[in-house]
Amino acid sequence: MFRIGIIGCGNMGEALIKGFIEKGGVRSTDIIVSDIDPERVKQIVNRYNVAGTESNRKVVDLSQLIILAVKPKDIENTLEPLKDLFDEGKIVVSVLAGVKIERIKNILGKDIPVVRVMPNTPAVIGEGAVGISFDPVIDQEKRKEIKDLFSSVGLAIVVEESLMDAVTGLSGSGPAYVFTFIDALAQGGVKCGLSYREALDLAVQTVLGSAMLIKETGEHPSVLRDRVTSPGGTTIYGLHELEKGSLRDTVINAVESATKRSKELSE
Ligand SMILES: NC(=O)C1=CN([C@@H]2O[C@H](COP(=O)(O)OP(=O)(O)OC[C@H]3O[C@@H](n4cnc5c(N)ncnc54)[C@H](O)[C@@H]3O)[C@@H](O)[C@H]2O)C=CC1
């Protein structure tokens, strides 16, 4: 038996495999993976020394915790052919955006425990942000085991399932917003004469350092911002441009729009 089976070895599937092994102390021998793309399976097996198969049925048959990491549109055609294999003792963990616990149970046609998890790609280096929503039938011991597993790849918080769309819109999709912001910061540096490499290095460290300053001081971002903003200095001029460009409104709208899309995916 394998402790963990992962169906779907794409961006998120691989991020979890890498994070579990390199940061979470999960042994490669505890993991079996499958994907419809045989080349992808070979790649993952070679990279992480896990067991690999093209058979999803083998993954379900041989695993206790079955992590689904296919696209939401593929959930039915992935899960339907496997439902006879889900029996006592197995738990489904779905990282699929917008797919509700109830929908997975309906496809399985039985009351198999299901956990919804919304990780993000920094999980690959153990710096993920993970929302977890438990099926009420899952006992405290199993909840702790699953929370500990995902805590090994970053910050894991338990939320009501009704908030999982917001988690998806904020932290699930959030790395893409931050990558865009960092690239824009760097391009600003380029416009002012820095090489892109220098500008990107400075931008990355500025975002990383600023985030860590919030995390380590527990101070509100506005307090820390005011400590940068000298009266009549440079920062207020930059901040004013951000306000003129409605940065805050745009970021709030981005999270809200991605959240709405997650809700649409669940319909
Ligand atoms: N990419 C991200 O940052 C995040 C993705 N997610 C969720 O993770 C899931 C996967 O997303 P990505 O990894 O980005 O997509 P992806 O397209 O990179 O990976 C999906 C993988 O599933 C495989 N696949 C498709 N049908 C299959 C089947 N029937 N059996 C086995 N494997 C099958 C594909 O070959 C592919 O390798 C999605 O539901 C997404 O909502 C959640 C959080 C973050």
Ligand SMILES: O=C(O)[C@@H]1CCC=N1
């Ligand atoms: O864009 C998506 O649908 C997936 C879910 C959250 C991040 N990527």
